[in-house]
Amino acid sequence: RKEVEQDPGPFNVPEGATVAFNCTYSNSASQSFFWYRQDCRKEPKLLMSVYSSGNEDGRFTAQLNRASQYISLLIRDSKLSDSATYLCVVNKGTGGSYIPTFGRGTSLIVHP
Amino acid sequence: EPEVTQTPSHQVTQMGQEVILRCVPISNHLYFYWYRQILGQKVEFLVSFYNNEISEKSEIFDDQFSVERPDGSNFTLKIRSTKLEDSAMYFCASSAQGGGQPQHFGDGTRLSIL
Numbered sequence: 557r558k559e560v561e562q563d564p565g566p567f568n569v570p571e572g573a574t575v576a577f578n579c580t581y582s583n584s585a586s587q588s589f590f591w592y593r594q595d596c597r598k599e600p601k602l603l604m605s606v607y608s609s610g611n612e613d614g615r616f617t618a619q620l621n622r623a624s625q626y627i628s629l630l631i632r633d634s635k636l637s638d639s640a641t642y643l644c645v646v647n648k649g650t651g652g653s654y655i656p657t658f659g660r661g662t663s664l665i666v667h668p
Numbered sequence: 669e670p671e672v673t674q675t676p677s678h679q680v681t682q683m684g685q686e687v688i689l690r691c692v693p694i695s696n697h698l699y700f701y702w703y704r705q706i707l708g709q710k711v712e713f714l715v716s717f718y719n720n721e722i723s724e725k726s727e728i729f730d731d732q733f734s735v736e737r738p739d740g741s742n743f744t745l746k747i748r749s750t751k752l753e754d755s756a757m758y759f760c761a762s763s764a765q766g767g768g769q770p771q772h773f774g775d776g777t778r779l780s781i782l
Binding site: 654 | 709726759768773775
């Protein structure tokens with residue numbers, strides 16, 4: 557099983573749709589989790605951290621399920637500008653030393 | 669908004685040559701990272717750096733690679749004797765804290781080995 561797995565997509569949705577992505581991880585000792593977005597040939601940009609209690613930032617909601625070892629990202633009311641690749645990042649480690657593992661990303665295309 | 673800057677944006681080098689990729693992290697950040705992304709593939713962690721020493725490194729970061737913080741602002745990645753398979757986008761990142769805190773990425777250096 558890969559360390560961090562994502563459905564590559566693409567997810568092709570109309571504007572205004574709600575779309576959800578999952579990301580599974582294999583290492584139960586993983587400590588912190590993030591979603592980044594990456595536009596074509598650009599750098600990853602932090603979208604949000606993922607907390608055990610779940611967190612919401614505007615149209616975006618992230619959830620962590622430690623028992624089943626997955627994180628999710630929900631995007632409501634999709635905009636054309638949400639078209640990008642969404643990267644799941646899982647950190648494993650202790651103290652101040654962590655090793656981040658990226659998923660391959662899920663491609664989202666929002667069309668008019 | 670402060671940002672991580674990387675130079676050059678594109679580096680073309682003959683196989684076997686040495687390259688140095690440069691990064692200026694966000695000024696009050698203490699933790700620095702290098703990643704690479706081969707075209708069409710995932711972002712891969714290379715190394716993390718804190719307090720003037722390597723904190724963690726991946727299997728990719730072998731003796732061919734080294735990092736340095738030569739002064740108070742720059743953070744460099746040196747690749748000795750480059751190989752064709754080193755062709756990739758190299759991203760530098762920094763964070764204010766360690767412990768798996770969010771990182772801010774530079775816009776990358778595209779390295780092409782001929």
